[in-house]
Amino acid sequence: MSLFIVATPIGNLRDITFRAIEILQSVDLVAAEDTRTAKKLFTKFDIHTPLTSFHAHSTDRSAEKLIEKMKSGKSVALISEAGTPGISDPGFKLIQKAIEVGIKIVPIPGACAAIAALSASGLRMDKFIFLGFLPRKKGRKKLFTSLREETRTIVFYESPHRILKTISELAEALNPKRKIVLARELTKIHEEFFRGSLDEAVDFLNSKKARGEFTVVLGGLDKKA
């Protein structure tokens, strides 16, 4: 009885690992955030394992059902819509509950947008913090103020509808010359990196309609500058 936490591609389907395919083919059940995306992956890699839905709005009862299955000896793999389960995606509560009842947790590492963006950003990556999706209202201002003194690189996710607003607010809250990298559509046909300062990023985003998925890598405060 094991719970496999299986990373899946964030765009390019060839970014799946051999081990991820083997695990998805051999477990008794795959719990997927989005069964439609999962089916595409299954078709491409000849996976015929039964699928069940497990998403952010799944009840505690759905998590318990999965736990019961694992306790009865079945192995389950958890996948999210893209990337690493649990990273700004569902999974945390299931993993926590599984650990509580003594189920073995096995990570099957692979794609993660935050790490892919950071690795290609050209900004310091020896120390970084990951903020997931930023708060939309409560705590947002306080967070932005705290980032003024943050010396580590900051990575977060943002939707295309909110990216201009967020970057504009950051340019106001921080030094507009703070370095920033916008990683768009990673691993996909229209993959693109914007590298520059916060005020240049605002101009860049104002110059065309933001489309696709964005991961933001914001430089930390450079005390020497």
Ligand code: SAM
């Ligand atoms: N668990 C996922 C991971 O490991 O990367 C992240 C899931 S989170 C719900 C989705 C967000 O990740 C998107 O809104 C976007 O900010 C970022 N993201 C996902 N795929 C991306 C890609 N191909 N390029 C850039 N950012 C991406």
